[in-house]
Amino acid sequence: MSAETTVYQVVVTREDGAWLAEVPDLEGAHTYARTLPALDQAVREVVVMAADRPDEDMPALLLSYEYRTGDGDVDTTAAEIRALRARAESTAALAAARTAEAAALLVGRGLSVRDVAALLGISPQRVSQLTAPSKAS
Secondary structure: OOHHHOEEEEEEEEEOOEEEEEOOOOOOOEEEEOOHHHHHHHHHHHHHHHOOOOHHHHHHOEEEEEEEOOOHHHHHHHHHHHHHHHHHHHHHHHHHHHHHHHHHHHHHOOOOHHHHHHHHOOOHHHHHHHHOOOOOO
């Protein structure tokens, strides 16, 4: 796996009102913060330093979090929700791509924008947006 597509596993635990994070695959890569959003930023900074990557890589780092709150039910429920949301986002992206392809195909075959909209379950305005010729800059 190349550096650009490396997914860093991050183990997060809760201790004394703080979130602790460790990146097991990177020696010495650990940090803490009071909130999870702040922890994400701190983890990104630690990964960049420990993996000897440029600071510009920070926003695009692929991080996979495993949370250990100390409450197994909370951990299981939160993991299930994250997995469902990831699957929903993936499905939505696939639906959007297929919708654009289908709209172009159907309009190209001579169907009206209104008919394509009804067939695909979207608005006529959305069909027009999806099938409008792109403008070159």
